[in-house]
Amino acid sequence: MSISIFYNISVIRQFIGFIYVTFLPGFIVVKLLKLDKLDIWEALVFSAGFSLGILMLIGLLFNEFRFIFGKVNPLSAATLITALNVFVTLGGVWVSLRNLGEDKKFIKDFQFRSIIFLLISVPILTIISAVYANIFATNIPLILIIILISILFSIAVLLRNKILRQVYPLIILVIALSLIYHAIFVTEELYHYGSDVFGEYLTSNLIAKNGYWGLTNPYPGDISLGRTYSMLSVTILPASYSILLNIDLIWVLRLLFPTIFSMVPLGLYYTYKFLNKKYALISTFLFMSYYVYYTEMLGLNKQMIGELFLVLLLITIFSEKINYTNRIICFLFFSFGLIVSHYALAEIFLFFIFISYILLRLMRQHVYHIKLGMLLYFFVAMFCWYIYTSSSSVLDSILFFSSYIFDQLGNFFDFGARDPMILRGLGIEPPPSFWNALGRAFAILTEILICLGFIRLIIKKTENYKIGKERFVLLLTAMVFLFMLILIPGLSRTMNMTRFYHILLLLLAPLYAIGGEFIINLVFKRKNIIAASSLLLVIIVPYFLFQTGLLYEVVGNENLSLPLSKYRRSTTELYIVFGYVDAYRIYGAEWLAENAFVKTTPIYSDLWSQRMELRGYAQMPVSRVELITNTTDIVSGGIVYLSPINTILNRIIGENYLWNTSDIQFMRDLNKIYSNCGSEVYKNTP
Numbered sequence: 001m002s003i004s005i006f007y008n009i010s011v012i013r014q015f016i017g018f019i020y021v022t023f024l025p026g027f028i029v030v031k032l033l034k035l036d037k038l039d040i041w042e043a044l045v046f047s048a049g050f051s052l053g054i055l056m057l058i059g060l061l062f063n064e065f066r067f068i069f070g071k072v073n074p075l076s077a078a079t080l081i082t083a084l085n086v087f088v089t090l091g092g093v094w095v096s097l098r099n100l101g102e103d104k105k106f107i108k109d110f111q112f113r114s115i116i117f118l119l120i121s122v123p124i125l126t127i128i129s130a131v132y133a134n135i136f137a138t139n140i141p142l143i144l145i146i147i148l149i150s151i152l153f154s155i156a157v158l159l160r161n162k163i164l165r166q167v168y169p170l171i172i173l174v175i176a177l178s179l180i181y182h183a184i185f186v187t188e189e190l191y192h193y194g195s196d197v198f199g200e201y202l203t204s205n206l207i208a209k210n211g212y213w214g215l216t217n218p219y220p221g222d223i224s225l226g227r228t229y230s231m232l233s234v235t236i237l238p239a240s241y242s243i244l245l246n247i248d249l250i251w252v253l254r255l256l257f258p259t260i261f262s263m264v265p266l267g268l269y270y271t272y273k274f275l276n277k278k279y280a281l282i283s284t285f286l287f288m289s290y291y292v293y294y295t296e297m298l299g300l301n302k303q304m305i306g307e308l309f310l311v312l313l314l315i316t317i318f319s320e321k322i323n324y325t326n327r328i329i330c331f332l333f334f335s336f337g338l339i340v341s342h343y344a345l346a347e348i349f350l351f352f353i354f355i356s357y358i359l360l361r362l363m364r365q366h367v368y369h370i371k372l373g374m375l376l377y378f379f380v381a382m383f384c385w386y387i388y389t390s391s392s393s394v395l396d397s398i399l400f401f402s403s404y405i406f407d408q409l410g411n412f413f414d415f416g417a418r419d420p421m422i423l424r425g426l427g428i429e430p431p432p433s434f435w436n437a438l439g440r441a442f443a444i445l446t447e448i449l450i451c452l453g454f455i456r457l458i459i460k461k462t463e464n465y466k467i468g469k470e471r472f473v474l475l476l477t478a479m480v481f482l483f484m485l486i487l488i489p490g491l492s493r494t495m496n497m498t499r500f501y502h503i504l505l506l507l508l509a510p511l512y513a514i515g516g517e518f519i520i521n522l523v524f525k526r527k528n529i530i531a532a533s534s535l536l537l538v539i540i541v542p543y544f545l546f547q548t549g550l551l552y553e554v555v556g557n558e559n560l561s562l563p564l565s566k567y568r569r570s571t572t573e574l575y576i577v578f579g580y581v582d583a584y585r586i587y588g589a590e591w592l593a594e595n596a597f598v599k600t601t602p603i604y605s606d607l608w609s610q611r612m613e614l615r616g617y618a619q620m621p622v623s624r625v626e627l628i629t630n631t632t633d634i635v636s637g638g639i640v641y642l643s644p645i646n647t648i649l650n651r652i653i654g655e656n657y658l659w660n661t662s663d664i665q666f667m668r669d670l671n672k673i674y675s676n677c678g679s680e681v682y683k684n685t686p
Contacts, residue, residue: 005081008246017245018256025084026050028091033329037321041169045267046330048260049312052237052305053337058083059236060340063213073211075236077243115163119170122148123177130185130563137567139553142182146550149175150541153285157278157533168281172269175285176262179294179548184258186563189586190250190616192579195299197253198616199225200234205249205619208239217391221623223400226393230386233305233341253301261297261304267311271318272510274466278529279513282536286446287509289544292502295560303499306342309334310349310506317353317369318471331374339382343394344495346382348503352481353378356473369470401494408490421497422486435557439546445539446512449519453511454479456518478507512536575645576653581613584644584678589617591674592641592681602638604628606652609643628652630659634666634684644678 001020004013026047030038038046062074062083122145129141156164156171164171190197203225207213213235219225228234238252247256265284272280287293297304316322316330339346353370360367386394423429427444431437457472485492485500492500516536520528545551549561559565562578574580592614596603603625605614610625625641626632634640642661646652652659661667670682 002081002085005077005244005246014245014247018241018259021055021084021241021244022051022260023047024051025054025087025091026052028088028095029054031095032091033326035322035326039169041173041266042270042315042321045263045270045308045315046312048263049308049334049337052233052260052308053333054087055080055084055240056232056237056337056340058087059213059240060232063236066212075207075211075213075239075243077246080240080244116167116170119152119167119174122152122174123181126178126181127185130182133563133567134185134187139564139567142563143550143553145178145182146545146548149178150544153281153544154537154541156281157537165277168277169266169269172281172284172288173262173266176265176288177259179288180258180262180298182563183294184254184298186566187580187582189581189583190254191299191562191581192612193296193299195296196224196228197299197301198612199228200238200301201249201253201616202619202621203229203235204238204242204253207235208242208249213239215389217393219621219623220391222621223393223397225621226390227343227397228302230390230394231302231341231343233302237305238301257301257304258298260308264304264307264311265293267308267315268506268509271311271314274318274468274471275510275513276529278533279510279517282513282533282540283509285544286512286540287505289540289547290502290505291547291549291560292498294548296498297502300499302342303345306338306345307503307506309337309341310345313338313349314506318468327369328374332377335374335378335381339378339385343386343397345503346378347398348481350375350378350382352474352477352507355477355480356470359473359476360470363469363473365469367470368468405488405490405494408488419492419497421501422492425497425501426486433557435552435555439552442539442543442546446543449515449536449539450508450511451515452518453513453515454508456514457511475507475511478504482508512540571644572649575643575649576608576651579608579612581616582644582678584676585609585613586617587676588641588643588674588679588681589613591676592639593618593620595674596639596681602626602635603641604632604634604638605641606643606646607655608645608653609641613643614641627654628659628664629654629657630664632664632666634670636684636686638684640667640670640682640684642680642682647678647680 001016003009004016023044024047026049027043029050030043030046035043035046058080059075062079066074125148126142126145129145133139133142152171153175156168184191190201192198206218213232217226217229219229238249238257241247241252241256242249245252265288268287269280269284272283275283312334313331316327316334319327322330338349354375357367357370357372357375360370383395386392386398420429424440425443425447427440431440454475457467457475482501482504485497513532513536516539517527517529517532520532520535524531542551549559549564551557552559553561553564560578562569562580566574569578574582589609592603603614603620604627605625606628610622610627614620614625615622628640646661650661652661652664667682669684671685672680673683674681
């Protein structure tokens, strides 16, 4: 690793560097804590979590004590690799001197067979297929990949094979990577999927260029960027990867973070082990099947990292493989990782474990896993971080959203005040076509089975499942929260219902398998795992094919899968519906950043450009760009940026309005100073 950095050996530095940084420091911690009861895949997830936390912690410590170390810009390749090497070397020596033994345990139960090499080839084929589809404008390779994934999953569920059961974790990792890779290679640049990636790129790029991260919010006029800036997961972490691996930040956010995100389903498989292995596999596949996993989440880098720490916290709390002392250590460390990775997830997790603890105490139940000290630590650490970083932007957001929800309570009986996705999920919104109705029917069936699974636990909470009262109360809290999202107007709009449901599936997915078994038990009057698995499979495979958009694409129906339908999408749909950012927009934004005095010159654009390419590629916070209207008064020396949406499609998009560019009178008095046949820049010359 050190040699590849010193001589800047391309490919080797990136490949070895990613493995070294992402897994090795954490694996040292796993061995130091003697977590030898973890199997190889569980140890892999823990290694990733510890490594990411260590990298963020090292960056934070060097930032705060940079003047003591004589470092004005502490985030440099030399500083970071020295710190990591010292940690790995001393930790490795400590492990050896303690003679922990049993090191072969991590590999002795894992024999390389032909099936493993076949499984590993699936993500590679997915990358090749996605690139091929993007170059030659065809979706056939990706359709075949999605069919292959569904066949692979079906075989794993139906066959009673000992070897297959041993590689369930690998099957999950392969499917997780394949679903992610089929989506991220739809473009060579950032693609936001309606999310925060451009703001995350802005903040991480600032840290990488400056070489340090500060507590003060550098974007006082942009509360969204303020929240993002307070998260180490999209400031210090991506900047450190970029510096150490000498890789563009765009590829860190587009490829490395989604690859790390594939650890989340793998970790979930172990949180679902209170079921049998087959049901744990099915439950994990349900989580991955929901389209948010491989679309919207790919534009939410801080949530991707946050979910990894959330899953590790769930494993830590409920795992019987971790003793009390190590449970406390892991909880403290992963709590720090979650708090500095994603504010909303941290708040949701605190709410869940707090309510669960209160309910257990009211029920006079002994609490084994969730201790009061854990709750107090998490609460104090979270609010201290959110108060003292980024000018309290996160705390201000919490107060703002709380006020918004309170104001919306007056619309309690108005269905229109709720997120449209809630109406769609309940089957209230009329579907536009037969195929949409069929796709929604399978989605509703998964929801029904989740509800039935919860009813099954209420009736017979512990029968056949090692669920425990604490996990049951946590599931109860999640179900109550789901109903709160449906009932309380405005609550789901604080993050949007699709993301909330994705997060709740982290906890609720096992109820799907329990619900399927519940139905089979009622029909056959006895337990029948084969019949239950077949029923679950009959529902979940079509659900998966509809969620990925494959069945919609085959029948020519409208769908939101850009990888499968990009080749036939019009320019209007790509730009406006999907928020596609192409070379015209990127080069226009970069030219503007390089050639205009953007720190002092007034900049004007429409809403889409303000929040996408200007925010990301021109590195302009929203507060720096004013929106165009038909009455905008362009000041002397002001610059107007027009994207292809404005020049080719003749539309200007605002907060609550839509104009034709040709109708904007003041444009005729401006001088064009740049054009790439797509994006244009005008200046109001005095």
